[in-house]
Amino acid sequence: MKNRSGFTLIELVVALAMSCFVVVGLVGVTSQMARYQMETTRKSNNTSGETASVEQVVQDLQQASAVYCPSVCTGAGAPLASCTQSTGCGTTTSNYLSGCTNYSFQPGIPASMNPSPGFTVKAFYYCVWSPAANQYWLLRYAANGSCPFNPTPTCGATAGYTVVAQNVYPIGSNNYYFQRANDVNGVQLLFQVGSTTGTAGNTVLTTTTDQILNTKIPIKKTYNDNYD
Numbered sequence: 001m002k003n004r005s006g007f008t009l010i011e012l013v014v015a016l017a018m019s020c021f022v023v024v025g026l027v028g029v030t031s032q033m034a035r036y037q038m039e040t041t042r043k044s045n046n047t048s049g050e051t052a053s054v055e056q057v058v059q060d061l062q063q064a065s066a067v068y069c070p071s072v073c074t075g076a077g078a079p080l081a082s083c084t085q086s087t088g089c090g091t092t093t094s095n096y097l098s099g100c101t102n103y104s105f106q107p108g109i110p111a112s113m114n115p116s117p118g119f120t121v122k123a124f125y126y127c128v129w130s131p132a133a134n135q136y137w138l139l140r141y142a143a144n145g146s147c148p149f150n151p152t153p154t155c156g157a158t159a160g161y162t163v164v165a166q167n168v169y170p171i172g173s174n175n176y177y178f179q180r181a182n183d184v185n186g187v188q189l190l191f192q193v194g195s196t197t198g199t200a201g202n203t204v205l206t207t208t209t210d211q212i213l214n215t216k217i218p219i220k221k222t223y224n225d226n227y228d
Helices: 009-063
Strands: 066-069 097-101 122-129 137-144 162-165 168-170 178-181 186-200 203-218
Touching: 009 097, 009 122, 009 186, 009 203
Parallel strands: none
Antiparallel strands: 066 097, 097 122, 122 137, 137 162, 168 186, 178 186, 186 203
């Protein structure tokens, strides 16, 4: 009889160990790919939300002829119309954004800049609502016929709002989302879209940021108009 060669116990143990290393490696790669896919999907969803928020807010501001909040008020001597606004709108920074088309606060100009039929005063109002702990949503209200938005909606509790974006937070240590940008006669948008692990008041403690929005948008103010 011929002797048949076989595997020794040591060879079998080594082969089994190598197989285990290969399996563990494959599991790790697969797990990493799954996490990457989930992260890509999450960022894509947040980016879509951020894009929608940018398009809507930019469109409203570019069509606006007057911005009520945040105010153009910069101290003593500022126009009275911009210094006697509602709570949260009397300063140059705010968590509210309110403005109108076909309207002006400037003296000598009718409230409705064009009262002709078909040219309606349109008001918009943005606010930040917290539906749950550590969650902030950007909401939008819109109405025709008056400026500013009247009555001022209670954010999230008044019917008629649309959710513009979720997981919206101020940038860094800021406690505001909008700032008046008089250098471009408009408003600076200052917020980020992502997720957070905690907040102190309205300040983000730890945030996973997908998009940061730091953009100045001009409005249709008339020349030498310091009131709108």
